[in-house]
Amino acid sequence: MKRRNFLKACLIGGTTIALGKTNKGYASGSFEGYPEAMGVLVDTTRCIGCRSCEAACNKEQKLPEPDTSFDDPAVFEHDRRPTSKAYTVVNRYQKEQPSGPVYRKVQCNHCNEPACLTSCFVNAYTKTQEGAVIYNSKVCVGCRNCMIACPFNAPGYDYDSATNPIVKKCILCYDTRLKYGKPPACVEICPQEALTFGHRADLIKLAHERIRATPERYVDHVYGEKEVGGTSWLYLAPVGFDKLGFDTTLSNDPIISNVKDFLGMVPMVLSIWPALFSGIHLLCKNQEHGEHGHETESNQEDTKP
Amino acid sequence: MSSYKHLIVAALSIGAISVSSPAALQCAPVPDSITLNQNGKLFSPFTFNHAKHIQSIKECADCHHHTTGTLVLDPNCARCHQNSSPTAVVSCKGCHSATPFSPETLAAKRADKQRYHLDKMGLKGAMHQNCIGCHNKVGNGPTGCQDCHPRTKEGAAFYSTNRKGAKPAHAEEE
Numbered sequence: 001m002k003r004r005n006f007l008k009a010c011l012i013g014g015t016t017i018a019l020g021k022t023n024k025g026y027a028s029g030s031f032e033g034y035p036e037a038m039g040v041l042v043d044t045t046r047c048i049g050c051r052s053c054e055a056a057c058n059k060e061q062k063l064p065e066p067d068t069s070f071d072d073p074a075v076f077e078h079d080r081r082p083t084s085k086a087y088t089v090v091n092r093y094q095k096e097q098p099s100g101p102v103y104r105k106v107q108c109n110h111c112n113e114p115a116c117l118t119s120c121f122v123n124a125y126t127k128t129q130e131g132a133v134i135y136n137s138k139v140c141v142g143c144r145n146c147m148i149a150c151p152f153n154a155p156g157y158d159y160d161s162a163t164n165p166i167v168k169k170c171i172l173c174y175d176t177r178l179k180y181g182k183p184p185a186c187v188e189i190c191p192q193e194a195l196t197f198g199h200r201a202d203l204i205k206l207a208h209e210r211i212r213a214t215p216e217r218y219v220d221h222v223y224g225e226k227e228v229g230g231t232s233w234l235y236l237a238p239v240g241f242d243k244l245g246f247d248t249t250l251s252n253d254p255i256i257s258n259v260k261d262f263l264g265m266v267p268m269v270l271s272i273w274p275a276l277f278s279g280i281h282l283l284c285k286n287q288e289h290g291e292h293g294h295e296t297e298s299n300q301e302d303t304k305p
Numbered sequence: 306m307s308s309y310k311h312l313i314v315a316a317l318s319i320g321a322i323s324v325s326s327p328a329a330l331q332c333a334p335v336p337d338s339i340t341l342n343q344n345g346k347l348f349s350p351f352t353f354n355h356a357k358h359i360q361s362i363k364e365c366a367d368c369h370h371h372t373t374g375t376l377v378l379d380p381n382c383a384r385c386h387q388n389s390s391p392t393a394v395v396s397c398k399g400c401h402s403a404t405p406f407s408p409e410t411l412a413a414k415r416a417d418k419q420r421y422h423l424d425k426m427g428l429k430g431a432m433h434q435n436c437i438g439c440h441n442k443v444g445n446g447p448t449g450c451q452d453c454h455p456r457t458k459e460g461a462a463f464y465s466t467n468r469k470g471a472k473p474a475h476a477e478e479e
C-alpha cells in the first residue's frame with residue numbers, strides 16, 4: 001500500500017470510527033465551480049513528449065535548475081510526480097504499443113472543489129474565480145494535510161527550505177498570466193497545441209466535439225469533467241485512462257464528501273484545546289489562591305449595576 | 306515580462322505568401338522555399354523546401370485545405386467547401402492565429418455565435434501537427450525538434466541542455 005493511500009485510509013477510517021457513521025448528507029457533487037472559470041484541455045493524442053511545457057514552467061515560476069536537462073529522454077524511464085522544484089512533469093506510457101507511446105502532462109488539476117483547500121485549516125488555499133487554485137505561503141503552517149487530501153498527488157513539499165514557502169504546486173500562472181486573461185506558460189509554448197486554453201465550459205464542449213468528430217482517435221470520456229466534482233484541467237486519451245496512470249477509481253463526488261467529518265474536527269481540536277487548557281490553568285490558579293480569589297470574584301459581581 | 310514570452314507568441318510566423326486574386330491562382334507565383342520560425346528566439350529559422358513538397362505531395366489540399374484551387378480531399382471539409390472558391394490568402398497564418406489563446410482571440414470566439422470552426426488550431430500547432438503528423442505517417446521526414454530547427458544559444462539555456470545526462474533524481478518518494 002502506498003504511504004499516501006495508507007494515510008488517506010487512516011483519515012477516512014478514523015472518521016468513521018470517531019463518529020460511528022459517515023455523514024453522507026454532506027455530499028455535494030453538484031457544484032460546478034465558477035461559471036467563468038478558465039481551464040486547459042490536454043489532448044494526449046497530440047503530445048509528443050518534448051517537455052517544452054516543463055521548461056516553460058520552470059522559467060515562468062522561477063524554479064531551480066532541473067536535475068537533468070529538459071530534453072533528456074532518460075526521465076521517461078520512471079514515473080514522476082510534481083515536486084516543489086517541478087510543478088509539472090511529463091510521463092510516458094504505452095511505450096510497448098505499436099501505435100507508439102502516449103505522453104501525459106501531470107500538474108495540479110485545479111479542482112472545482114479542491115480537497116487541498118478544504119483540508120487546510122489555516123485557509124492557505126484559494127479557488128479564484130478564474131479557476132486557479134492558489135496558495136498563500138504566508139499562512140501555511142506546513143502540516144501537509146493538503147498533500148494527503150489531494151487525489152492527484154499534486155502539492156510538493158519543500159524539504160530544503162526551513163522557512164516559507166513550504167508547499168508548492170502549479171498555480172496556473174495565476175499571478176503573472178491568468179489574472180490578465182493570458183494562457184499559462186506551458187500552454188503558450190506547446191508546439192503541438194496538445195494544450196488548449198479557454199473557458200472550462202467551452203473546453204468540455206470542444207472535448208466532446210473532438211470525440212464525436214474522430215471517435216477512432218479517442219476513448220469516449222473526458223477525464224476531469226466529473227471526477228471529484230470536476231477539475232479545470234481536462235484530458236482526452238486514445239486508450240483507457242487507467243493505462244495512462246490516471247486514477248480511475250475516483251468518484252464524481254468531491255473528495256471533501258469523504259473527509260469533511262474528519263477535517264471538521266481539526267479546527268475543533270485546535271479551538272477547544274486551548275480553551276480546555278486555559279480552563280484547567282485558571283482552576284489551578286484559583287485553587288492556589290484559595291478562598292481569597294473567590295471572594296474577590298463575588299465582590300466584583302456584587303458591585304455590578 | 307520575461308524575455309521568452311514574446312518569442313513564444315511570435316514564434317513560427319510564416320513567411321508571407323499571398324495570392325492577390327483568385328483569377329491569378331493557377332499561374333500565381335508559388336514560392337519554392339519559405340522561411341519559417343523567423344521571429345522565434347529559442348530555435349533558429351529554417352528554410353522550408355516548398356518545391357520539394359509540391360513534388361512529393363502533389364495535392365495542395367493536403368496542407369492548404371480548401372484555400373487553393375485544388376480539390377478538397379477531406380470529406381468533412383468537402384461538406385461545405387466542395388464548391389467554395391479559393392481564398393485570397395493561402396499561407397497558414399491567413400487562417401491560423403499566432404495567438405490562439407490571447408484574451409482578444411478568446412473573446413472574439415465567444416462573441417461569434419455562428420462560428421463553425423470552434424476548434425481551429427493556432428499557427429504553431431497547425432504547422433507542427435501537419436509537419437510531424439505527415440512525416441510520421443510517410444515515415445521518411447524529420448520528426449525531432451532540432452531536425453528542422455536547431456536550438457539557439459538562448460534555446461540551449463532555456464532547456465538547460467548543459468545538464469544533459471545528469472543523474473535524474475526521480476521524484477517518486479513513496
Ligand code: SF4
Pocket residue numbers: 107108109110111114115116117133149150151152153154155169
Ligand atoms: S489537484 Fe490537488 S492540489 Fe490541485 S486543486 Fe485539486 S486537490 Fe488541490
Ligand code: SF4
Pocket residue numbers: 046047048049050051052053054090103105189190191192193194195
Ligand atoms: S509542450 Fe506540449 S507536446 Fe511538448 S510535452 Fe508538453 S504537452 Fe506534450
